Amino acid sequence: MRATVIHAPHDIRVEEVPDPAIRLPTDAVVRVLKACICGSDLWAYRGESARQPGQRIGHEFLGVVEETGAGVDGFTVGDLVVAPFVWSDGTCAYCADGLTTSCPEGGFWGSVGSDGGQGEAVRVPHADGTLVKLPAAAASDDRLLTALLALSDVLGTGHHAALGAGVTEGSTVAVVGDGAVGLCGVLAAKRLGAERVIALGRHTARTDIARRFGATDVVAERGEAALAAVRELTRGEGAHSVIEAVGTEQSMRTALDIVRDGGAIGYVGVPHGSASGVDLGVMFDRNIALRGGVAPVRTYIPELLPDVLDGTIDPSPVFDLSIGLDEVPAGYRAMDGRTALKVLITP
Amino acid sequence: MRATVIHAPHDIRVEEVPDPAIRLPTDAVVRVLKACICGSDLWAYRGESARQPGQRIGHEFLGVVEETGAGVDGFTVGDLVVAPFVWSDGTCAYCADGLTTSCPEGGFWGSVGSDGGQGEAVRVPHADGTLVKLPAAAASDDRLLTALLALSDVLGTGHHAALGAGVTEGSTVAVVGDGAVGLCGVLAAKRLGAERVIALGRHTARTDIARRFGATDVVAERGEAALAAVRELTRGEGAHSVIEAVGTEQSMRTALDIVRDGGAIGYVGVPHGSASGVDLGVMFDRNIALRGGVAPVRTYIPELLPDVLDGTIDPSPVFDLSIGLDEVPAGYRAMDGRTALKVLITP
Structure with a gap:
């Protein structure tokens, strides 16, 4: 064959x-x-x-x-x-x-x-x-x-991320990553009853799919500006649930930046690179949970x-x-x- | 005054x-x-x-x-x-x-x-x-x-660790740290219905308190031997729930070593030192959750x-x-x- x-x-x-x-x-x-x-x-x-x-x-x-x-x-x-x-x-x-x-x-x-x-x-x-x-x-x-x-x-992986991020009925979810898994994370979060789904992404072809999948907001900014935009959408607090669907140090840092104190990051991006972006001191002070892995x-x-x-x-x-x-x-x-x-x- | x-x-x-x-x-x-x-x-x-x-x-x-x-x-x-x-x-x-x-x-x-x-x-x-x-x-x-x-x-912090570690009725819990918080973690885990509580520690004065608080097993070994001892007690798999009550790189590594795939580490040891002991690649492959922080x-x-x-x-x-x-x-x-x-x- x-x-x-x-x-x-x-x-x-x-x-x-x-x-x-x-x-x-x-x-x-x-x-x-x-x-x-x-x-x-x-x-x-x-x-x-x-x-x-x-x-x-x-x-x-x-x-x-x-x-x-x-x-x-x-x-x-x-x-x-x-x-x-x-x-x-x-x-x-x-x-x-x-x-x-x-x-x-x-x-x-x-x-x-x-x-x-x-x-x-x-x-x-x-x-x-x-x-x-x-x-x-x-x-x-x-x-x-x-x-x-x-x-x-990708659909099951997005679902795993949404579960890891603790998405529940009425929750606010932010999704880092506009690849197929991130988009399926949007779909899964909406399916689990999320009221607000914020998709981070700059490619309109992709964010258009995110909207079709149920994203209520799209944040095209990056870095500090992205953080400010998510805060603006969440009463200054960040999202209870963040789906991390990339696996780079930068994406994990972004996830940690935009998650609300006491919230959870559901991570399904395969980690690669020498640094993880996981800052345990920040997670400790803010009671951030990290859950996920290979779905x-x-x-x-x-x-x-x-x-x-x-x-x-x-x-x-x-x-x-x-x-x-x-x-x-x-x-x-x-x-x-x-x-x-x-x-x-x-x- | x-x-x-x-x-x-x-x-x-x-x-x-x-x-x-x-x-x-x-x-x-x-x-x-x-x-x-x-x-x-x-x-x-x-x-x-x-x-x-x-x-x-x-x-x-x-x-x-x-x-x-x-x-x-x-x-x-x-x-x-x-x-x-x-x-x-x-x-x-x-x-x-x-x-x-x-x-x-x-x-x-x-x-x-x-x-x-x-x-x-x-x-x-x-x-x-x-x-x-x-x-x-x-x-x-x-x-x-x-x-x-x-x-x-210490009691509330032990309770926070037990919740973070996902302790439920009938579960198996391992506790890293024989200080007051670790011992209160034993007490809290027992209170939440844990069936088996494995306390890691070498000081008998402390592990005696652990037993009094409900520990069913004490592992005095360290490093690889501790891992082997916990595996031996858990059908080779590790503990579903691990309480990390120290906050050093070594204690976090031990927690990660002895947690069962799909399990959770409840961490309340104040992180200090430059490295965290969190290996995201290992956590990813084994679906280990990390939850906790300042209680x-x-x-x-x-x-x-x-x-x-x-x-x-x-x-x-x-x-x-x-x-x-x-x-x-x-x-x-x-x-x-x-x-x-x-x-x-x-x-």
Whole structure:
């Protein structure tokens, strides 16, 4: 089959790789209908996250079950399924708690020896624990299929951030980061009942989506001016809940600047760089909570799926460029250059 | 009157200072019956927290109202009262939310221009918002009075840590720090229904108090061995809730080591030193929450007071050395040298 391979920073190729096959009875093979490029893939692309030459890449996909191991009970050939961005066994103590990302049997698509999502097919370990079935009818609805793809990462990650930030009915939320995760954070905050959602961002194409997703205010300023603008909108106090969806030192500092005393930062931006932006002394004095991390999206899919199916929420606008598999290298360039927000791949 | 003054690191003196007097209608003057020395006072004593020469010191006291301003409604002369370690107006948005430590009118005893708790009397700003009345009968019960003094800081701070760590009925809690706050964290965790409370500490005098307060296990090891011991007690996973009651880089690292994936660290140790011990990358991968800070103990006093009055909880064993006001310098030396756990002062 053909799949995306990363050979070195900025060297992404689509090439012929071995077809996936059942290795363990708990495996399934899924033929990919839709996949996409994640902002976090760019860290590997830019060389900021180490990869071995020849690793696969891509961790978001949905598709059709093509083959199942003898031990797979929950799926049959032909099922339409979505995969969360990590696999997990569904049976351990962590999975029982909903923390599927800490499953000792779990792993990431594209890690050494595993398939990535940006290819024609994927061997799925622990298929029963990992995959979630979608209604067959969705396969013929391209818009819906695109929306459902967001369940594999960005929608659940935005939801995780909103939970971490303590978003509740009537709360005020600020969102740092205008990427797909930040925008899904807006959507998730609104879904959880936030009354006021302040999106920080300077790109009108993105902040327009934020407004469509429920943002009540947009702050285009940066640094001190952004802080002043958020204060102005929040009686001088800051937002109870802040979603940090970038992962840089600067974004964490901004989150800390604009959160209200006693509030919480829900952070889902993958931390990178040597400094964290976390100032424990400031957090201590102001009783700021920090909650979040790698989102256990497998746990959230059953809760979010009905709302996507019935159109209550529609994350599909985060995909603003649609390409075929051969165009994936161009897709990375587009996201790296910020000419695309999130790239949809139809293999 | 006589009060404790800090002139320089290791230079603590008890000397004659001006008598406190009503300055604003919302003030009261409280004659101190019991005060004490806090572990956090030692940062000033050791020169790790800056103080201006001549500042007062001490932030924990209870006593009798001696005079009230014209605007004080809740107290009359002769009332027995306890003061939390910060004053607050009781009327602002933060006070309404229970975050009295963020009150814009609030302040710390011993800050420049204010009285400290380690003296004969204290001018109390915003008396109505700050003080809490105690039953008059308690004044004649020395053991009870000592227990009630813990409401001014360490008991409420331990409670704040337990809440931050997410302690619930049946949970497993580990406590880093065997000072008075850590021990009160044990007491608070037990009170909130923790089934298993693991106290980390090497001093048997202190861990004996921990056991008396409800610790089910004591881990005397340090570093890697402590981690292994806690893992051994928690099915290899770590504790859902960890109370961090020290504030050093090492103690925060230990907390992060022994917390279970998806768990929370409730931190109330005043952060000091240049590094925080917070590893955001580790927290991200393991979904560790960090919650806590300076405890709004004023908010907790009404909840904790009945349990102290009826003996459900008795924090008084944390006071293991009782002195008069003139002996305060010796009290600092005893706590600095760890020959005393917490020093009780009867002016």
